[in-house]
Amino acid sequence: xxxxxxxxxxxxxxxxxxxxxxxxEIGDGVGGTWYWNRYPGARCDVESVEYSYSxxxxxxxxxxxxxxxxxxxxxxxxxEHVAGRFGLLxxxxxxxxxxxxxxxxxxxxxxxxxxxxxxVSARFLITxxxxxxxxxxxxxxxxxxxxxxxxxxxxxxxxEVDFAGKRVAVIGTGSSGIQIxxxxxxxxxxxxxxxxxxxxxxPAWNRPLPPEEARRVKDDYDEIRRSMRASLFGIxxxxxxxxxxxxxxxxxxxxxxxRWAYGGPAFLGVFGDVAVDARANEIVxxxxxxxxxxxxxxxxxxxxxxxxxxxxxxxxxxxxxxxxATFNRPDVHLVDLRRxxxxxxxxxxxxxxxxxxxxxxxxxxxxxDAMTGPLLAIDVRGTGxxxxxxxxxxxxxxxxxxxxxxxxxxxxxxGPGSPSVLSNMFVSIEQHVDLIAGxxxxxxxxGARTVEPDPxxxxxxxxxxxxxxxxxxxxxxxxxxxxxxxxxxxRVFMPYAGGVGVYRETCDExxxxxxxxxxxxx
Ligand code: N01
Numbered sequence: 001x002x003x004x005x006x007x008x009x010x011x012x013x014x015x016x017x018x019x020x021x022x023x024x025e026i027g028d029g030v031g032g033t034w035y036w037n038r039y040p041g042a043r044c045d046v047e048s049v050e051y052s053y054s055x056x057x058x059x060x061x062x063x064x065x066x067x068x069x070x071x072x073x074x075x076x077x078x079x080e081h082v083a084g085r086f087g088l089l090x091x092x093x094x095x096x097x098x099x100x101x102x103x104x105x106x107x108x109x110x111x112x113x114x115x116x117x118x119x120v121s122a123r124f125l126i127t128x129x130x131x132x133x134x135x136x137x138x139x140x141x142x143x144x145x146x147x148x149x150x151x152x153x154x155x156x157x158x159x160e161v162d163f164a165g166k167r168v169a170v171i172g173t174g175s176s177g178i179q180i181x182x183x184x185x186x187x188x189x190x191x192x193x194x195x196x197x198x199x200x201x202x203p204a205w206n207r208p209l210p211p212e213e214a215r216r217v218k219d220d221y222d223e224i225r226r227s228m229r230a231s232l233f234g235i236x237x238x239x240x241x242x243x244x245x246x247x248x249x250x251x252x253x254x255x256x257x258x259r260w261a262y263g264g265p266a267f268l269g270v271f272g273d274v275a276v277d278a279r280a281n282e283i284v285x286x287x288x289x290x291x292x293x294x295x296x297x298x299x300x301x302x303x304x305x306x307x308x309x310x311x312x313x314x315x316x317x318x319x320x321x322x323x324x325a326t327f328n329r330p331d332v333h334l335v336d337l338r339r340x341x342x343x344x345x346x347x348x349x350x351x352x353x354x355x356x357x358x359x360x361x362x363x364x365x366x367x368x369d370a371m372t373g374p375l376l377a378i379d380v381r382g383t384g385x386x387x388x389x390x391x392x393x394x395x396x397x398x399x400x401x402x403x404x405x406x407x408x409x410x411x412x413x414x415g416p417g418s419p420s421v422l423s424n425m426f427v428s429i430e431q432h433v434d435l436i437a438g439x440x441x442x443x444x445x446x447g448a449r450t451v452e453p454d455p456x457x458x459x460x461x462x463x464x465x466x467x468x469x470x471x472x473x474x475x476x477x478x479x480x481x482x483x484x485x486x487x488x489x490x491r492v493f494m495p496y497a498g499g500v501g502v503y504r505e506t507c508d509e510x511x512x513x514x515x516x517x518x519x520x521x522x
Pocket of ligand 1: 043044045046132138139153171172173174175176177179195196197316337365366367368421480485
């Protein structure tokens with residue numbers, strides 16, 4: 001299920017194993033999140049040379065990225081290129097949503113249904129549905145009454161949206177809002193930004209990628225990929241293991257300024273204790289607030305933009321182009337929803353507890369039902385008709401984020417309980433797909449019909465995921481990592497916070513011990 005980067009690579013590996021496979025994809029093209037997120041300014045914040053597949057030396061040597069961070073159109077072209085180059089399109093059914101998947105114990109097969117009336121059966125069912133694909137518009141009263149145009153960043157139309165001369169409201173200041181706001185501000189007559197929680201954002205300093213720089217990376221790719229795989233977040237930038245608390249004032253300043261000037265995710269590797277020690281974290285957080293005060297002319301606006309309710313890095317960090325400076329424009333206004341919440345959407349705009357705002361266009365940059373949302377939107381039933389929704393009602397339970405007990409032969413690429421969204425997704429996707437391919441080979445060699453986790457191994461892993469998160473500052477933020485953005489969703493930290501290097505070693509050891517913790521049935 002899914003023809004984003006995980007589904008595409010999985011299909012390629014299944015071809016290599018000599019298995020027959022079919023991919024169902026809701027969109028009418030490949031690319032997953034990059035197919036849907038066509039909003040102006042959409043760009044990946046991992047560097048292009050690292051946000052790419054490593055499985056084919058030929059591919060990584062022949063594909064040329066043009067910018068330091070790849071734009072959405074360029075990433076989509078890359079996905080389309082990969083699909084064509086590796087002969088994947090013939091096995092993908094587009095415009096087709098899987099609605100139901102029921103495990104038939106007697107046949108040891110999954111019976112899969114789609115919204116186009118397909119009824120197919122498969123030995124293995126692999127979900128490649130993405131972690132951030134269930135877009136969410138909050139249930140503001142009156143949402144459906146708005147007479148102007150409205151868009152969610154994650155469901156952006158294929159045609160260009162014309163903002164010229166328009167009064168635009170943007171709700172949400174996560175990664176998507178922070179990327180789209182400066183671009184809309186360039187085009188619209190007026191932009192009003194509705195902010196609930198201010199976010200920390202670091203300059204990306206995007207720029208063209210000179211061919212000689214790309215050449216150096218290509219010459220050194222083996223080493224770069226090796227260090228990415230062994231790292232915490234799946235990126236090659238050096239992580240400084242030193243403590244912020246032990247560094248002198250001058251050393252701190254130098255390191256922070258150096259990383260700010262470099263930009264992008266490397267900033268958060270500034271000191272080794274930022275993610276685990278509140279005092280170290282506050283040093284880095286205050287440095288960013290200082291930058292906000294330096295950049296934003298109006299001190300009250302600067303203060304409203306300054307995060308104070310969560311440690312830096314505990315909500316997904318953002319990386320921007322001119323975000324804070326955009327608030328110096330006379331045609332951009334910031335509304336603090338903590339002080340004056342939205343009460344309703346009206347036919348002509350929005351009304352907060354304080355004022356009415358007349359607008360032509362509303363942009364919802366309001367995020368996703370992350371990680372579990374896309375999978376639980378499907379009616380998945382395992383052994384004895386058990387519902388996945390019921391099993392995960394108090395939070396996802398998995399072994400390695402890869403499988404869940406009671407659902408034989410069902411694999412979840414970058415599922416909850418794996419590093420996934422806390423990493424460069426390409427590193428996590430390739431590792432999971434390779435792990436699944438290895439497991440399928442193991443099942444075949446043993447002559448087994450089914451594989452699923454031992455419930456004890458699953459309990460221990462689920463506990464471990466929670467314990468690792470508790471050692472960090474992550475649980476201190478109301479983030480989508482914890483499901484906090486979706487009313488009623490259980491508050492459980494979903495990704496594995498131990499880092500992609502440690503996670504990979506753990507998986508490799510488990511595989512070397514004959515897929516310890518997995519049960520094979522004849
Ligand atoms: O979504 P978000 P996103 N009333 O959930 C606000 C990836 N990504 O689409 O923080 C008012 O982060 C909400 O406020 P609060 C990346 O992993 C990557 O921006 O909940 N406001 C928040 O400000 C990212 O983390 C890239 O208080 C409401 C915003 O809407 C993930 O996708 C680019 C509200 C949602 O922010 C999701 O990012 C884009 C309400 N009822 C995305 N409900 C790159 O690679 C929500 N909000 C660059």
